[in-house]
Amino acid sequence: MKKKIIVGNQKMNFNVSQAEFFISQIKDNINTQECDVVIMPNITALDRVGQLIEDTNISLGAQNVYFEDNGAFTGETSVEMLAALNVKYILVGHSERRKFMDETDEIVNKKVIKILQKGITPIICIGETLNERKNNETNEVLKKQIIKALKNVENTKNIIFAYEPIWAIGTGKTATSLQINETFKYIRNVISNILVQDISIIYGGSVKPSNIDEIINIDGVDGVLVGGSSLTNDFVAIVNFEEK
């Protein structure tokens, strides 16, 4: 059976010493035999966290990257620079970046192509707003995001999609099992018209210890992307979920 993947996106939280403390708290308590665990600290803590998890099965992930190789792009970071820190996964198109940093589908696509060229796994975030769901536009929105993200992408297994309904991020609300199941089926169907390989799809949006067992066991769910709960001991409970 495919190993589930649990990704902790710590967003703009934790300076280096706080990130160090967090890793020291969770490191010995999480069971990485049953699933792949990825921690995405703030960029300033990437190097240090990478060192601290070197002797574990936890992988390092980055929250963002730029699509150019190097040069006059003040403040940006290349895939190559992240690869040198042993980063294995990079988040692309998170709804917060789409909203606050104008990350468009075209930018997402350029990043995906560059990340794949360097052999790293992009985790591509897609999702609808509450209004779009209410107006029955969810499928249309997701289809557009998927097609644009995968433009000119060659067949590869090395991609993960994260379905994150925007209305469930940081709100405490989660999509129902039925919504997740139906939406995942739709996403998988759209992707299968573009790529031959069966790629992983994970769910994000207010994942917490009280709902992890239900969400992770939904048919088609390959893992979860965790925001708020990746900043506390809740993350340990999430990683130690019960597979049914």
Ligand code: PGA
């Ligand atoms: P949340 O965030 O778990 O705090 O809802 C999820 C995410 O933004 O990836």
